[in-house]
Amino acid sequence: MAGRGEFGLIADLFEPLAAGYPGALSLHDDAALVEVDPGHRLVVTTDALVAGVHFLPDDPPDLVARKALRVNLSDVAAMGARPVAVLVAACFPKEAGEAWAEIFARGLAEDVRGFGVPLIGGDTVATPGPATITVTALGQVAVGHELRRDAAREGDVLLVSGTIGDGALGLLVQRGRCPGLSDAHREFLIDRYRLPQPRVTLGPELAGIARACLDVSDGLIGDVGHICRHSGLGAVIDVDAVPLSPAAAAAVAEDAALLRTAVLCGGDDYELAFTVPAERVGEAQAAAAACGVTVTAIGVMVAGDGVKVRSAGGAPEAFTESPAWRHF
Amino acid sequence: MAGRGEFGLIADLFEPLAAGYPGALSLHDDAALVEVDPGHRLVVTTDALVAGVHFLPDDPPDLVARKALRVNLSDVAAMGARPVAVLVAACFPKEAGEAWAEIFARGLAEDVRGFGVPLIGGDTVATPGPATITVTALGQVAVGHELRRDAAREGDVLLVSGTIGDGALGLLVQRGRCPGLSDAHREFLIDRYRLPQPRVTLGPELAGIARACLDVSDGLIGDVGHICRHSGLGAVIDVDAVPLSPAAAAAVAEDAALLRTAVLCGGDDYELAFTVPAERVGEAQAAAAACGVTVTAIGVMVAGDGVKVRSAGGAPEAFTESPAWRHF
Numbered sequence: 001m002a003g004r005g006e007f008g009l010i011a012d013l014f015e016p017l018a019a020g021y022p023g024a025l026s027l028h029d030d031a032a033l034v035e036v037d038p039g040h041r042l043v044v045t046t047d048a049l050v051a052g053v054h055f056l057p058d059d060p061p062d063l064v065a066r067k068a069l070r071v072n073l074s075d076v077a078a079m080g081a082r083p084v085a086v087l088v089a090a091c092f093p094k095e096a097g098e099a100w101a102e103i104f105a106r107g108l109a110e111d112v113r114g115f116g117v118p119l120i121g122g123d124t125v126a127t128p129g130p131a132t133i134t135v136t137a138l139g140q141v142a143v144g145h146e147l148r149r150d151a152a153r154e155g156d157v158l159l160v161s162g163t164i165g166d167g168a169l170g171l172l173v174q175r176g177r178c179p180g181l182s183d184a185h186r187e188f189l190i191d192r193y194r195l196p197q198p199r200v201t202l203g204p205e206l207a208g209i210a211r212a213c214l215d216v217s218d219g220l221i222g223d224v225g226h227i228c229r230h231s232g233l234g235a236v237i238d239v240d241a242v243p244l245s246p247a248a249a250a251a252v253a254e255d256a257a258l259l260r261t262a263v264l265c266g267g268d269d270y271e272l273a274f275t276v277p278a279e280r281v282g283e284a285q286a287a288a289a290a291c292g293v294t295v296t297a298i299g300v301m302v303a304g305d306g307v308k309v310r311s312a313g314g315a316p317e318a319f320t321e322s323p324a325w326r327h328f
Numbered sequence: 329m330a331g332r333g334e335f336g337l338i339a340d341l342f343e344p345l346a347a348g349y350p351g352a353l354s355l356h357d358d359a360a361l362v363e364v365d366p367g368h369r370l371v372v373t374t375d376a377l378v379a380g381v382h383f384l385p386d387d388p389p390d391l392v393a394r395k396a397l398r399v400n401l402s403d404v405a406a407m408g409a410r411p412v413a414v415l416v417a418a419c420f421p422k423e424a425g426e427a428w429a430e431i432f433a434r435g436l437a438e439d440v441r442g443f444g445v446p447l448i449g450g451d452t453v454a455t456p457g458p459a460t461i462t463v464t465a466l467g468q469v470a471v472g473h474e475l476r477r478d479a480a481r482e483g484d485v486l487l488v489s490g491t492i493g494d495g496a497l498g499l500l501v502q503r504g505r506c507p508g509l510s511d512a513h514r515e516f517l518i519d520r521y522r523l524p525q526p527r528v529t530l531g532p533e534l535a536g537i538a539r540a541c542l543d544v545s546d547g548l549i550g551d552v553g554h555i556c557r558h559s560g561l562g563a564v565i566d567v568d569a570v571p572l573s574p575a576a577a578a579a580v581a582e583d584a585a586l587l588r589t590a591v592l593c594g595g596d597d598y599e600l601a602f603t604v605p606a607e608r609v610g611e612a613q614a615a616a617a618a619c620g621v622t623v624t625a626i627g628v629m630v631a632g633d634g635v636k637v638r639s640a641g642g643a644p645e646a647f648t649e650s651p652a653w654r655h656f
């Protein structure tokens with residue numbers, strides 16, 4: 001970086017985010033040291049967000065930081081793990097200079113504190129290309145309580161947290177779709193796209209109750225399809241049961257086709273989809289309620305393969321994703 | 329990605345690199361699961377390499393993969409840790425397409441196998457910008473045996489592994505400098521720049537013997553300066569003792585100024601610089617010999633601050649880095 005240089009930037013902007021975590025070694029060393037509690041496994045994931053691919057080049061850098069952090073925390077939660085720490089490799093656009101990095105660090109600071117996940121390592125580079133932010137998130141989970149994609153069983157009830165479809169609709173709204181929506185609904189949906197709410201409390205609560213779990217990032221149908229494929233099962237989703245926010249319901253009322261595109265296939269929800277043995281659904285709902293999250297049963301895992309959908313009490317039918325549906 | 333898409337690419341190219349590590353969950357899940365041995369800490373580091381910044385845009389993608397992996401393994405080694413696994417977030421240049429990704433994966437496969445570090449997670453993105461590769465490397469080290477930058481003590485002997493300056497000289501040679509070198513010397517230096525040899529065996533051997541340690545990536549003087557600053561000490565380096573390869577010696581013979589620029593400040597060596605109590609230098613040398621690496625005493629840690637250099641038996645003098653010396 002120009003100006004303060006990489007070391008100055010790290011000291012000024014990022015070192016404070018390591019405070020309170022001795023193993024971060026104040027970001028001064030070659031690597032960080034992490035303790036894993038006895039009887040636990042470390043969970044680790046990494047995801048890159050690129051300007052023009054995963055966010056818009058003129059999105060505010062603080063929001064970019066928070067989104068990059070959150071999508072990774074969502075992956076940790078989807079394993080049933082408690083988040084422990086993050087590392088951030090931030091390639092800042094050279095022409096945007098340190099101002100971009102400063103606003104980015106401000107957003108990162110807000111979420112590092114808000115989620116209680118110290119920054120324990122990373123890298124900063126001035127890139128000639130688009131901003132590219134790669135976050136690595138660490139968590140831990142008790143051995144045997146991990147929530148995997150391949151652990152669903154026939155007869156399990158399929159549930160989702162929160163509401164589905166808001167993220168993809170938010171992107172469409174940003175692009176001028178759904179002109180009939182109220183300002184409040186538009187703002188709600190755009191906010192849900194820009195700033196996901198990873199289910200960091202719910203995920204660990206479901207560990208030991210749920211069987212299979214993932215976060216809905218590719219789209220509900222596609223993601224449930226991952227559970228099906230890796231568990232060797234099929235799923236039937238009751239479309240009418242899929243929980244919609246008031247804003248999403250208004251968007252679908254305006255344009256019914258959005259239900260089968262943006263809502264069911266859109267992705268960017270960062271809600272958890274998980275399966276629970278039928279006799280433990282109440283337990284899962286109580287655990288969710290205890291952390292202030294609504295979970296809704298939307299279907300069932302069945303013998304066979306693939307995701308079928310059923311609406312208005314009709315027969316299950318195979319769901320074919322429109323090949324034209326790509327949100328980027 | 330075009331063609332097979334992200335899932336096909338991961339399945340075809342990357343999933344085989346997870347073989348043999350059950351916690352990788354065949355790269356199918358939201359995150360990987362890592363066991364840390366009792367009495368050990370996890371070591372974690374992440375570094376991004378960007379085309380046009382850290383490597384040349386037309387460098388072969390397989391070499392890029394290997395370099396990205398190796399610079400991170402070098403950081404793990406510098407903590408005294410044994411490497412355990414890696415995650416790779418690869419942003420491939422969109423216009424280069426899957427061909428780039430395939431050659432990249434081939435190089436990654438070679439080193440993942442060669443170093444015995446399975447690929448346990450990652451991300452692939454087609455970027456509109458330059459190739460950007462972010463590797464996260466995990467290792468483990470016995471509690472209390474970590475090699476940190478802040479642990480040097482007055483009177484410790486300062487040693488380095490291998491030879492110093494080859495990487496930076498290799499870059500200069502690639503750019504047309506040192507025209508008088510033999511072809512063999514040119515090839516040697518370029519290879520050292522393109523394909524660092526992380527000291528993955530030496531690092532863990534030094535754990536429990538060395539005090540402070542880091543890998544020489546910013547340049548010998550700068551990196552020893554990090555040890556000084558974080559340990560609250562100074563260092564005196566005997567310039568004549570700094571080990572040079574025959575190729576580097578030939579380059580310096582041709583242009584003496586290169587000693588104080590490329591060799592002492594150039595970086596990209598990925599050798600270990602470490603301090604050892606004087607009475608344990610023999611033990612460190614024996615440990616190094618056992619893993620086939622030469623280590624050389626080049627100086628001593630002293631009270632005070634900053635790095636001084638001494639040549640031809642003269643008095644130590646403060647080393648001022650030429651501000652013009654920037655190898656990118």
